[in-house]
Amino acid sequence: MENNIEGVETNTRIYEVGYLLLSSISLEDMPVVYGNLKDLIVSLGGEIISDEMPKTIPLAYTMTKVIQNIRNKFDTAYFGWVKFEMSPDKVLELKKKLDLDVNFLRFLILKTIRENTIAAKRFVHKDSRRKTTSSKKEGENETVLPIDKEEIDKEIDAMVAA
Amino acid sequence: MKQDYFSANNIKHIDYKDVDILKKFLNPNGKIMNHKRTGVTSKNQRSLALAVKNARFLGLLPFVAK
Known part of the structure; x- marks a missing residue:
């Protein structure tokens, strides 16, 4: 079968x-x-x-x-x-x-068949994909943060100037 | 309808040693889930059932979970 x-x-x-x-x-x-x-x-x-x-x-x-x-x-x-x-x-x-x-x-x-039938490696890929997505999210956060800092700096500059 | 897990993950041969995959298709008592619940194609459901039964024989999966 x-x-x-x-x-x-x-x-x-x-x-x-x-x-x-x-x-x-x-x-x-x-x-x-x-x-x-x-x-x-x-x-x-x-x-x-x-x-x-x-x-x-x-x-x-x-x-x-x-x-x-x-x-x-x-x-x-x-x-x-x-x-x-x-x-x-x-x-x-x-x-x-x-x-x-x-x-x-x-x-x-x-x-059975000659090819490797264990699909465990695919799970690792899946996990790594999840990790990459999570790391991307972290990356997004990182990119968001500097913008915030710049805005804060500008605000501080404005405050100091005032 | 849920998509077929095996074609979605490009698994052509369902192996009895892949206990982690097979466990997804068992209910808490260790029984094989209905194909209506698993959403697996008829062909894959048959080979899935065979793989679970082989894994049970070799003590990788339980016949009855407590």
Whole structure:
């Protein structure tokens, strides 16, 4: 359903994996897991387009995962994503491998587009526009003030002359 | 009528990771707003709903807000 732009090669497609890593993984081990995922994608013939390091986020709701017959609850997790190009049949293999990976709390494989889809930068622009408008207003005030001063000076001169 | 937010801001692909944008289209309970309220085109409303649901699965947005 997602908008897919077919890859340059005929049999590849752009995918994205969004994932949550268990918060029980220590900060030092986290880059290893992150590196392993990237290696796995490359080993399956994928070409990484863009990615983001997993960061700790508070989850919107408590998630559970059964590890060694114990149900664990998680309120925080490391959230990261990788965008890559891969052939559709290899993605099934990737899914099977990720299903077996014990470090993942959850993951989601999506079809996506090559272009950057995060619109956060536009918000910065919007804010900066607002800032410029506010600064313009300040500028207007500044321009208004000198005129006032001149008028005041003239008035004072007139007063002194009188 | 309110203009479509996504075409107004030139957003062609609604991303599930853009939580700040998606939150604009949730009511205080965390439910997706009606397209009549959002003023978003039908096509964008469908992809918006999908993005919200993906974000919910990954714990970025709540299924039910307290």
